[in-house]
Amino acid sequence: MKQNKYDDAPFFDRYSQMARSVEGLDGAGEWPAFRSLLPNLAGKCVLDLGCGFGWHCRYVREQGARAAVGVDLSEKMLARAMAETNDPDIEYRRCAIEDATFQIGQFDLVMSSLALHYVQHFGAVCRKVFDWLAPGGAFVFSVEHPMFTALAAQDWCLGPAGERRHWPVDHYQDEGVRHTSWMAEDVVKYHRTLASYVNALVDSGFHIARLAEPTLTAEVLARRPEWQDECRRPMFMILSAITEGEDKGAT
Numbered sequence: 001m002k003q004n005k006y007d008d009a010p011f012f013d014r015y016s017q018m019a020r021s022v023e024g025l026d027g028a029g030e031w032p033a034f035r036s037l038l039p040n041l042a043g044k045c046v047l048d049l050g051c052g053f054g055w056h057c058r059y060v061r062e063q064g065a066r067a068a069v070g071v072d073l074s075e076k077m078l079a080r081a082m083a084e085t086n087d088p089d090i091e092y093r094r095c096a097i098e099d100a101t102f103q104i105g106q107f108d109l110v111m112s113s114l115a116l117h118y119v120q121h122f123g124a125v126c127r128k129v130f131d132w133l134a135p136g137g138a139f140v141f142s143v144e145h146p147m148f149t150a151l152a153a154q155d156w157c158l159g160p161a162g163e164r165r166h167w168p169v170d171h172y173q174d175e176g177v178r179h180t181s182w183m184a185e186d187v188v189k190y191h192r193t194l195a196s197y198v199n200a201l202v203d204s205g206f207h208i209a210r211l212a213e214p215t216l217t218a219e220v221l222a223r224r225p226e227w228q229d230e231c232r233r234p235m236f237m238i239l240s241a242i243t244e245g246e247d248k249g250a251t
């Protein structure tokens with residue numbers, strides 16, 4: 001099942017008000033960690049799965065990428081991406097990640113920011129991404145952390161005065177669909193264990209290069225002190241995996 005929640009008007013409006021939607025990559029707390037895992041982008045062909053407003057496509061082009069393709073299911077997200085992009089070497093395609101097709105070895109980097117926890121069959125995506133990458137290519141993606149997706153409520157356990165006591169983790173080993181309450185009711189996401197993410201990559205032929213569970217930097221916290229509690233548990237997980245071949249170099 002592919003739910004297209006971002007085309008739901010109230011959900012889209014709420015998402016559009018988030019810091020990451022207003023400020024772009026600087027408003028995304030995990031961006032410093034994500035950026036640090038990207039390879040040198042000069043001359044690279046890049047695919048962004050679940051590109052949303054196109055922030056990452058524009059970033060990689062600013063860093064010298066030869067071309068970028070952004071894929072997303074949402075008409076509304078892509079409409080804004082196109083409106084804010086003035087670059088003939090960025091192409092946006094309306095398509096589900098699961099249905100995307102590209103040529104073998106077409107890309108040097110496939111990236112995805114916070115979209116793959118919406119995809120049911122992660123292993124199938126890994127196999128396709130592996131084929132789309134040239135030798136020495138990299139797959140760098142972030143997802144909601146398995147500690148964050150385990151429970152559909154995606155919320156703190158509160159004390160009697162409404163204070164945040166702790167973040168609950170339960171049913172961790174029960175992988176599969178979660179009808180979450182993230183910004184709206186019934187937002188469909190898929191929970192996978194950390195082992196499943198790693199093993200799907202390994203089974204597809206990738207070598208794991210790096211795993212990050214970023215916390216907020218002092219600089220981000222200085223700008224956003226209200227995000228302090230986000231440091232109490234990992235909200236995101238970022239993985240970098242590479243195909244065998246000539247190492248094209250990391251920054």
Ligand SMILES: C[S@@+](CC[C@H](N)C(=O)[O-])C[C@H]1O[C@@H](n2cnc3c(N)ncnc32)[C@H](O)[C@@H]1O
Binds near residue numbers: 074
């Ligand atoms: C949290 S937003 C992230 C957007 C962007 N990558 C970013 O980090 O700014 C998730 C995006 O994934 C897209 N998405 C969700 N499920 C998808 C699917 N199955 N295929 C393609 N895009 C999908 C949504 O439409 C949305 O634009």
